[in-house]
Amino acid sequence: MRRDVACNVSFHKGKSNSHSQKYMTQTNSIQTIQQQHLQIFITRYNQKTKTSKQQAQTYRPILADNKTLVGFNPVLKELFYPIVAKRSLGSNIWDIDGNEYIDVTMGFGSNLFGHNPPFIKAALQEQLDKGIQIGPQAELAGEVAQLICELTKMDRVAFSNTGTEAVMTALRLARTATNRSKIVMFAGSYHGHFDGTLVKPVTVDGNLQSVPLAPGITPNLVADVLVLDYGNFQSLEIIKAHSNELAAVIVEPVQSRRPDLQPKAFLHQLRELTKELGIVLIFDEMVTGFRIHPGGAQAWFGVEADIATYGKIVGGGMPMGVIAGKASIMNAIDGGMWNYEDASYPQAKKTFFAGTFCKHPLALAAAKAVLQHLKIQGFLLQQQLNQRTSHFVERLNNYFQEEELPIKMTNFGSLFGPASSGSHASSENPESSGFDLLYYHLIDRGIILRGSGGFLSTAHTDTDIDRMIEAVKSSIEELREGYFLPHRSSNATLKL
Numbered sequence: 001m002r003r004d005v006a007c008n009v010s011f012h013k014g015k016s017n018s019h020s021q022k023y024m025t026q027t028n029s030i031q032t033i034q035q036q037h038l039q040i041f042i043t044r045y046n047q048k049t050k051t052s053k054q055q056a057q058t059y060r061p062i063l064a065d066n067k068t069l070v071g072f073n074p075v076l077k078e079l080f081y082p083i084v085a086k087r088s089l090g091s092n093i094w095d096i097d098g099n100e101y102i103d104v105t106m107g108f109g110s111n112l113f114g115h116n117p118p119f120i121k122a123a124l125q126e127q128l129d130k131g132i133q134i135g136p137q138a139e140l141a142g143e144v145a146q147l148i149c150e151l152t153k154m155d156r157v158a159f160s161n162t163g164t165e166a167v168m169t170a171l172r173l174a175r176t177a178t179n180r181s182k183i184v185m186f187a188g189s190y191h192g193h194f195d196g197t198l199v200k201p202v203t204v205d206g207n208l209q210s211v212p213l214a215p216g217i218t219p220n221l222v223a224d225v226l227v228l229d230y231g232n233f234q235s236l237e238i239i240k241a242h243s244n245e246l247a248a249v250i251v252e253p254v255q256s257r258r259p260d261l262q263p264k265a266f267l268h269q270l271r272e273l274t275k276e277l278g279i280v281l282i283f284d285e286m287v288t289g290f291r292i293h294p295g296g297a298q299a300w301f302g303v304e305a306d307i308a309t310y311g312k313i314v315g316g317g318m319p320m321g322v323i324a325g326k327a328s329i330m331n332a333i334d335g336g337m338w339n340y341e342d343a344s345y346p347q348a349k350k351t352f353f354a355g356t357f358c359k360h361p362l363a364l365a366a367a368k369a370v371l372q373h374l375k376i377q378g379f380l381l382q383q384q385l386n387q388r389t390s391h392f393v394e395r396l397n398n399y400f401q402e403e404e405l406p407i408k409m410t411n412f413g414s415l416f417g418p419a420s421s422g423s424h425a426s427s428e429n430p431e432s433s434g435f436d437l438l439y440y441h442l443i444d445r446g447i448i449l450r451g452s453g454g455f456l457s458t459a460h461t462d463t464d465i466d467r468m469i470e471a472v473k474s475s476i477e478e479l480r481e482g483y484f485l486p487h488r489s490s491n492a493t494l495k496l
């Protein structure tokens with residue numbers, strides 16, 4: 001509940017000399033209140049999570065670690081360390097200092113059934129007893145592929161270890177199928193950390209260009225990527241204009257960074273257009289897959305993609321990526337269908353695909369348990385969970401509105417986050433301190449968020465939801481007392 005809304009907060013930014021001495025005195029006293037508040041809070045937080053802080057300091061020289069849920073903010077430096085988790089069950093995590101939390105990070109969306117659900121644990125234990133044999137065919141590979149095809153309505157499936165690998169493979173398959181090079185992706189989407197998708201758009205002399213998102217990625221690697229506006233019908237015109245060179249359009253049907261953008265009509269038109277132009281449509285369903293509906297965003301929006309990539313939920317907490325798609329495209333993995341005792345052979349043009357740990361027995365055991373559970377429970381499981389998430393978000397928004405706070409949350413299924421325009425306030429901006437602090441205040445009250453939002457699981461109870469809402473309310477009250485958040489009908493908040 002921090003990042004995307006921070007930019008909306010109204011702060012006084014200092015006044016001209018003509019303003020009275022009274023104002024200066026008021027400013028100084030507010031700053032003093034803020035500093036005192038911060039000092040008291042930091043002491044309390046550090047005391048409560050002291051072993052996590054110690055570990056961060058002890059291992060920083062040797063552990064290169066960017067895995068933090070919020071960015072570095074110099075003002076809040078003493079709070080900047082990850083909470084070290086020791087164990088988990090259901091909706092809870094316990095840290096190394098023995099504190100209990102309600103977790104809505106949920107393994108970045110992988111734990112649809114909460115932590116360590118008994119049916120996945122049993123499947124993993126059974127597989128551990130059998131061993132982790134890699135090399136020969138995995139016993140469960142075919143069965144899991146079949147379950148995925150059944151739920152997603154795709155023809156064929158290949159397994160990788162992560163979502164990033166699944167996306168990388170999907171793009172390679174699309175290029176193989178079309179003999180074209182370029183791909184379109186949309187601004188605001190995330191498709192993993194493969195160099196070929198770490199791209200940002202820039203406009204030079206009125207022309208749209210793609211440049212690497214980060215150092216170490218060469219311009220050559222992103223030269224074949226066009227980044228367009230998501231949900232904007234003009235993007236379809238650009239796709240048309242480049243149709244002869246486009247292998248694929250990859251889309252995160254609802255971007256986890258902008259859950260409020262759910263452009264059904266755009267997706268339908270995109271499907272029609274790509275079909276007409278012979279461009280492969282890839283749905284990256286890493287977050288939406290099995291969450292919004294057993295058949296993912298394809299089923300939800302009524303759009304059939306050519307390839308869909310999955311991960312997270314399907315692995316039941318184990319690392320897994322899935323590439324599922326039409327047989328005509330997936331056949332480039334193995335040459336396609338053939339039979340014994342006749343003249344058939346794998347005829348399709350093949351590309352390269354590999355990975356030591358693909359079809360890992362433990363990941364497949366967990367995936368089988370997940371998929372069977374989803375199949376038995378049916379769409380009702382998602383419907384109930386999605387509805388509870390919508391209700392949770394509605395309660396939060398009612399509170400924010402009553403309190404005149406510039407925050408609006410939204411959800412897509414069990415994913416929730418700030419409704420945003422797509423802009424992200426930097427947490428290095430001191431003005432975002434108020435909302436950065438909200439994140440830490442919630443941890444202090446036993447709630448672990450994924451940045452500004454998170455995921456509900458079937459393990460979260462009504463009591464968990466009530467506790468989260470109470471934690472938000474009391475955090476905001478405390479932050480207002482410290483003059484870090486705007487008071488009702490007032491702008492009496494200062495930047496630190």
Ligand SMILES: Cc1ncc(COP(=O)(O)O)c(C=O)c1O
Pocket residue numbers: 108162163164165167190191192193252256284285286287311312
């Ligand atoms: C839409 C989407 N695609 C791809 C990925 C990459 O998956 P992984 O982190 O498993 O490599 C993610 C990860 O969050 C994602 O959200």
